[in-house]
Amino acid sequence: MERPAIVLLSGGLDSTTVLAIAKDQGFTPYALSFRYGQRHSVELEAAARVAEALGAAGHVVADVPIGIFGGSALTADIAVPKHDSVDEVDADSIPVTYVPARNLIFLSFAVAYAETAGATDIFTGVTAVDYSGYPDCRPEFMDSFEETANRGTRMGVEGESRIRLHSPLITLSKADIILEGLRLGVDYSITSSCYDPDEQGRACGRCDTCLLRLKGFSEAGVADPVTYRSASA
Numbered sequence: 001m002e003r004p005a006i007v008l009l010s011g012g013l014d015s016t017t018v019l020a021i022a023k024d025q026g027f028t029p030y031a032l033s034f035r036y037g038q039r040h041s042v043e044l045e046a047a048a049r050v051a052e053a054l055g056a057a058g059h060v061v062a063d064v065p066i067g068i069f070g071g072s073a074l075t076a077d078i079a080v081p082k083h084d085s086v087d088e089v090d091a092d093s094i095p096v097t098y099v100p101a102r103n104l105i106f107l108s109f110a111v112a113y114a115e116t117a118g119a120t121d122i123f124t125g126v127t128a129v130d131y132s133g134y135p136d137c138r139p140e141f142m143d144s145f146e147e148t149a150n151r152g153t154r155m156g157v158e159g160e161s162r163i164r165l166h167s168p169l170i171t172l173s174k175a176d177i178i179l180e181g182l183r184l185g186v187d188y189s190i191t192s193s194c195y196d197p198d199e200q201g202r203a204c205g206r207c208d209t210c211l212l213r214l215k216g217f218s219e220a221g222v223a224d225p226v227t228y229r230s231a232s233a
Contacts, residue, residue, distance in 0.1 A: 004119040011046025014125035017181040037067015046192035082206040103136035174216025189225035202229040
């Protein structure tokens with residue numbers, strides 16, 4: 001019997017690992033990505049590669065133009081912060097790469113998709129370890145959203161089972177995430193994590209997410225298979 005689950009898929013390292021985890025747990029994954037006004041299409045191209053390679057049962061790309069509001073280096077004409085070392089990444093403050101209410105909106109769409117697909121399970125790749133300090137990647141937010149989803153949907157009110165929000169990476173380090181993905185056979189060469197890739201899709205090697213990714217691969221004792229344009233990477 002099919003166990004459908006909605007998996008939020010950005011094409012990055014974390015969401016790709018979560019897609020593999022959902023499959024490993026016996027779910028039939030339906031991937032959901034977003035065209036939200038981000039400044040490049042590299043992540044959506046990666047998401048398409050990942051969904052196909054990992055055998056997602058479906059892959060929806062939803063248009064959610066929250067970028068019209070600006071306010072983030074990922075959607076507006078604001079420079080993406082770069083660093084020379086991962087030690088300069090400050091997870092105690094909210095960086096300019098935070099997109100206002102992004103995960104709140106994405107998860108709401110995932111709940112709508114779940115209701116129509118007959119799925120009670122939603123997987124997301126948020127992590128509160130080795131991350132950039134986003135408020136919508138913390139356990140308290142995820143717990144609160146799950147409760148809200150069950151109070152505000154027909155499935156949650158009348159259904160025989162509750163909507164379950166799975167965040168299997170939330171307490172894992174980047175190295176542990178990578179090792180789990182490799183155990184499940186994930187090919188990380190098809191992923192893209194960079195906030196500021198060039199026109200060829202090469203990672204910058206100096207933004208927060210590149211540095212955290214490189215740190216994770218280093219600690220896992222594995223070479224990162226993606227191409228970086230920065231010599232310092």
